[in-house]
Amino acid sequence: MRDIITLPGIGGSGEAHWQSRWEASDSRMRRFSPSNWDEPDLEDWVAALDRAVAQSKVEPVLVAHSLSCLLVAHWSWRGRYRASGALLVAPPDPSSPAFPSEAAGFADPPATTLPFASLVIASNDDPFGSLNYARTSANGWGSEFMEIGARGHINGTSGLGDWPQGRAALADLEARLR
Numbered sequence: 001m002r003d004i005i006t007l008p009g010i011g012g013s014g015e016a017h018w019q020s021r022w023e024a025s026d027s028r029m030r031r032f033s034p035s036n037w038d039e040p041d042l043e044d045w046v047a048a049l050d051r052a053v054a055q056s057k058v059e060p061v062l063v064a065h066s067l068s069c070l071l072v073a074h075w076s077w078r079g080r081y082r083a084s085g086a087l088l089v090a091p092p093d094p095s096s097p098a099f100p101s102e103a104a105g106f107a108d109p110p111a112t113t114l115p116f117a118s119l120v121i122a123s124n125d126d127p128f129g130s131l132n133y134a135r136t137s138a139n140g141w142g143s144e145f146m147e148i149g150a151r152g153h154i155n156g157t158s159g160l161g162d163w164p165q166g167r168a169a170l171a172d173l174e175a176r177l178r
Contacts, residue, residue, distance in 0.1 A: 002061050002174065002177070003057075003060040004062075004170075005061070006019045007064040008037070009067035009092075010037065010040055010102070013155070018161070020156075038102075042105040049071060053081040053082070054080070054081050059082050063087045064087065067103050069092070070106040072086050073111075073114065073141060085117040085174070086117075087118070088118055090121070090154040091133070093128065093129040094106065094108065096130075114141045118144070120146070122146070123158075146169060
């Protein structure tokens with residue numbers, strides 16, 4: 001079985017976030033650990049992701065939320081190691097007024113096909129990124145695209161609980177990697 005590395009956005013993912021809930025119920029999942037969750041530095045986050053991937057015996061699956069979707073796009077061309085696939089949930093738009101200024105270094109992620117299978121999942125009322133931005137990112141990254149309706153930023157305040165729809169999407173992605 002492949003490892004699954006979770007990659008939260010700014011601030012990490014609290015207990016109510018689906019990523020934290022998934023980690024608590026699946027021993028294959030582990031969180032990457034950048035130096036600072038609240039003041040993200042692209043170089044530090046790329047290095048932290050590389051370290052996390054290096055710990056896996058086989059290429060892991062990445063499960064990224066928010067800012068970490070942009071991280072995955074940057075890392076995929078700069079990292080020393082590789083992933084087998086990625087679930088990219090709620091990519092934020094760096095040109096949006098809601099995009100945090102402390103994350104400016106993550107702007108302009110490569111818009112080229114990722115070197116692994118990927119799926120972008122987006123909500124049609126995400127305050128941090130429009131559906132159009134998410135769809136355009138998915139197209140640029142060569143990712144499949146899934147729109148899940150009005151679910152906000154698809155985070156702990158979205159009322160998703162364990163988010164079974166997301167787990168099913170991850171299982172489907174993993175099945176295609178075998």
